[in-house]
Amino acid sequence: MATMTMVKAINDAMRIALQNDPNVMIFGEDVGKNGGVFRATDGLQAKFGVDRVMDTPLAESGIGGLAVGLGLQGFRPIAEMQFIGFIFEALDSIMVQAPRMRFRSGGQYSSPITFRAPFGGGVKSPELHSDSLEGLLIQTPGIKVVCPSNPYDAKGLLLSSIKDNDPVFFLEHLKLYFSLKGEVPEDEYTVPIGKANVVREGTDVTIFTYGAMVHTSMKAAEIAEKDLNKKVEVVDLRTLSPLDVETIVSSVEKTHRAIVVQEAQRTAGVAPELISVINENALLSLDAPVKRVTGFDTPLGHPLIEDEWIPNTKRIVNAIEEVCNF
Amino acid sequence: MAKTTKSGGGLAGAELQIQEMQAFQVLSPDGKVNEANLPELSDDQLRELMRRMVYTRVWDQRAVGLARQGRLGFYAPVSGQEASMIGSQFALEKEDFILPGYRDIPQLHFHGYPMYQGFLWSRGHQHGGQIPEDVNVLMPQIIIGAQYVQTSGVAMAFKRRGEKRIAITYTGDGGSSQGDFYEAMNFAGVFKLPAVFIVQNNRYAISTPVSKQTVAKTIAQKGLAAGIRSVQVDGMDVLAVYAAVKDARERALNGEPTLIETLCYRLGPHSMSGDDPTRYRIKDESPAYEENEPLIRFRKYLESKNLWTEEDENKVIEETKAAVAEAIKKADQYEKMSIPNLIDTVYETTPAHLEQQKQEYLAKEGK
Numbered sequence: 001m002a003t004m005t006m007v008k009a010i011n012d013a014m015r016i017a018l019q020n021d022p023n024v025m026i027f028g029e030d031v032g033k034n035g036g037v038f039r040a041t042d043g044l045q046a047k048f049g050v051d052r053v054m055d056t057p058l059a060e061s062g063i064g065g066l067a068v069g070l071g072l073q074g075f076r077p078i079a080e081m082q083f084i085g086f087i088f089e090a091l092d093s094i095m096v097q098a099p100r101m102r103f104r105s106g107g108q109y110s111s112p113i114t115f116r117a118p119f120g121g122g123v124k125s126p127e128l129h130s131d132s133l134e135g136l137l138i139q140t141p142g143i144k145v146v147c148p149s150n151p152y153d154a155k156g157l158l159l160s161s162i163k164d165n166d167p168v169f170f171l172e173h174l175k176l177y178f179s180l181k182g183e184v185p186e187d188e189y190t191v192p193i194g195k196a197n198v199v200r201e202g203t204d205v206t207i208f209t210y211g212a213m214v215h216t217s218m219k220a221a222e223i224a225e226k227d228l229n230k231k232v233e234v235v236d237l238r239t240l241s242p243l244d245v246e247t248i249v250s251s252v253e254k255t256h257r258a259i260v261v262q263e264a265q266r267t268a269g270v271a272p273e274l275i276s277v278i279n280e281n282a283l284l285s286l287d288a289p290v291k292r293v294t295g296f297d298t299p300l301g302h303p304l305i306e307d308e309w310i311p312n313t314k315r316i317v318n319a320i321e322e323v324c325n326f
Numbered sequence: 327m328a329k330t331t332k333s334g335g336g337l338a339g340a341e342l343q344i345q346e347m348q349a350f351q352v353l354s355p356d357g358k359v360n361e362a363n364l365p366e367l368s369d370d371q372l373r374e375l376m377r378r379m380v381y382t383r384v385w386d387q388r389a390v391g392l393a394r395q396g397r398l399g400f401y402a403p404v405s406g407q408e409a410s411m412i413g414s415q416f417a418l419e420k421e422d423f424i425l426p427g428y429r430d431i432p433q434l435h436f437h438g439y440p441m442y443q444g445f446l447w448s449r450g451h452q453h454g455g456q457i458p459e460d461v462n463v464l465m466p467q468i469i470i471g472a473q474y475v476q477t478s479g480v481a482m483a484f485k486r487r488g489e490k491r492i493a494i495t496y497t498g499d500g501g502s503s504q505g506d507f508y509e510a511m512n513f514a515g516v517f518k519l520p521a522v523f524i525v526q527n528n529r530y531a532i533s534t535p536v537s538k539q540t541v542a543k544t545i546a547q548k549g550l551a552a553g554i555r556s557v558q559v560d561g562m563d564v565l566a567v568y569a570a571v572k573d574a575r576e577r578a579l580n581g582e583p584t585l586i587e588t589l590c591y592r593l594g595p596h597s598m599s600g601d602d603p604t605r606y607r608i609k610d611e612s613p614a615y616e617e618n619e620p621l622i623r624f625r626k627y628l629e630s631k632n633l634w635t636e637e638d639e640n641k642v643i644e645e646t647k648a649a650v651a652e653a654i655k656k657a658d659q660y661e662k663m664s665i666p667n668l669i670d671t672v673y674e675t676t677p678a679h680l681e682q683q684k685q686e687y688l689a690k691e692g693k
């Protein structure tokens with residue numbers, strides 16, 4: 001075991017993948033000598049060479065297309081999008097070409113690509129550096145969407161993503177890169193895609209959440225325990241597509257109340273999908289309507305008020321109170 | 327080994343060759359002028375160009391300091407690019423419309439955009455993007471390449487309305503790799519638009535040197551693929567940049583767009599958000615560029631003509647310091663942003679679901 005930041009854990013996963021599989025390649029803007037703008041690929045070009053860890057020209061659609069072509073030829077590309085807001089330039093590859101390769105070829109071809117991008121607010125970054133676009137991605141058939149909340153999961157889930165034969169979008173919350181340290185095994189291990197994790201047991205209400213909101217929700221759960229005498233269960237979804245229906249349903253059946261917390265804007269996305277899953281599978285177990293705590297239906301691009309924009313413990317505790325007192 | 331095709335002969339004749347050319351220059355690095363290329367400028371105008379470059383340099387140094395103190399948000403330093411920025415804007419008329427990248431705040435400023443709004447934009451305040459009505463610019467673009475394609479749209483609007491004005495846009499060497507870059511020029515060519523496209527080739531896109539961006543010998547030649555006029559200019563030479571843009575502007579008004587590559591150098595970091603040039607700079611390259619930087623060269627020229635003194639320089643430095651101090655004060659005092667204001671600026675009329683989100687916010691957390 002070693003103590004690592006999340007960005008170090010991500011770096012470690014890619015180092016192991018490059019070491020173990022000659023078909024793994026990393027490319028993107030400034031990922032080589034510079035090691036990426038957050039140093040996620042720090043030292044990897046020096047260790048594995050410029051043919052496996054490459055700076056590309058500044059063109060996201062080029063990066064996406066390169067990944068699809070290499071994937072088709074049996075390579076395992078890890079394609080970095082420098083910030084989430086720049087995926088729009090590459091959406092044809094991310095949302096069409098890569099995820100449709102398998103079905104278009106009747107299962108003959110595949111796209112074993114891992115797209116990675118930092119996302120999320122709380123570090124005062126400029127417009128288009130902090131958006132939460134997972135709602136867009138989970139609407140896309142054929143791609144999996146993964147979002148770790150801590151260094152251990154980040155390394156294990158990234159190794160699973162790289163090994164996966166379908167394309168995976170791996171979302172790295174900016175606020176967690178350096179702020180959070182955790183114990184991480186130095187060797188290879190995987191955390192399975194599609195499995196949520198109950199990170200806090202409770203009996204009164206379940207919060208379903210992911211990414212940085214896991215930590216805000218954990219704090220809110222503690223406050224609710226102290227101030228409201230409520231035992232809050234917290235489920236870290238870890239994979240946003242496909243959702244872990246089994247874990248979601250069994251938690252709702254246990255607590256009979258649910259809240260979904262997402263940093264993303266309110267309309268469409270993970271929260272409404274999760275609520276649909278609950279409606280379809282556990283409606284009669286519910287003692288109260290499911291609540292969502294989310295950002296507002298505006299862009300998140302104004303660092304000066306992002307602290308008010310992003311869901312905070314107060315908003316979550318309010319929701320706990322409302323749901324429990326329904 | 328068997329040869330499958332014979333090279334030479336007919337194929338060689340069919341191979342496109344790009345001729346060697348020289349970047350356009352008016353002032354040599356030691357301040358000597360090439361009279362044949364000298365644009366028509368009065369002594370006052372020459373002094374004004376120098377004043378603006380010194381102003382921009384001092385403003386930049388102050389802004390870097392403010393960013394270090396955490397008093398700005400995103401800031402992309404401009405030192406080394408003054409000639410390219412100031413010279414190009416100086417060739418415009420007030421009615422011309424600028425579509426800038428994130429680094430192009432000086433051009434906006436000299437086109438009428440107040441400095442304090444630049445500071446607010448840097449901090450991420452919405453008012454930074456509220457361009458005063460008589461100022462013909464767009465707020466700085468974050469998405470590399472987007473401003474280029476939009477330029478063709480703005481230029482088409484001017485053409486359709488029969489207005490005598492151009493649209494001008496800026497990107498960097500990195501930006502020239504985007505599909506949008508080529509698409510913009512191609513559209514401008516096809517529709518014969520009054521557009522001028524500038525690439526400020528400052529040799530790096532964050533850490534990536536231009537040699538990894540393209541194997542084309544020049545970025546200027548990328549315009550040829552779109553069939554538009556393309557020139558390369560010494561971007562450390564304010565007179566050369568001015569002359570090239572002035573000429574391109576005239577041609578643009580006649581439906582002939584131009585791509586202009588200005589060769590310059592970013593003397594500072596990419597931005598003030600953790601970029602460390604020592605990780606990627608080619609060793610020993612910076613000193614040569616520092617000696618060649620645009621202010622030194624132009625100062626030498628003006629001094630040789632007795633148009634610039636140390637006193638002049640000091641006056642501008644003091645003037646700039648005061649302007650920056652006043653602008654930052656104004657930015658600090660500007661009304662704070664709020665969630666309700668943000669919500670109300672997403673649509674012309676706030677729809678019911680957003681109105682509800684606003685009311686909930688006001689009821690529970692609002693002030």
Ligand SMILES: Cc1ncc(C[n+]2csc(CCOP(=O)(O)OP(=O)(O)O)c2C)c(N)n1
Binds near residue numbers: 058060086498499
């Ligand atoms: C579409 C898009 N991709 C990536 C980025 C991140 N980014 C910001 S600046 C930059 C480098 C730009 O280099 P260049 O075009 O040479 O302009 P310079 O910064 O040197 O002025 C990158 C990759 C972005 N802002 N937009």
Ligand SMILES: [Mg+2]
Binds near residue numbers: 499500526528532
């Ligand atoms: Mg550049």
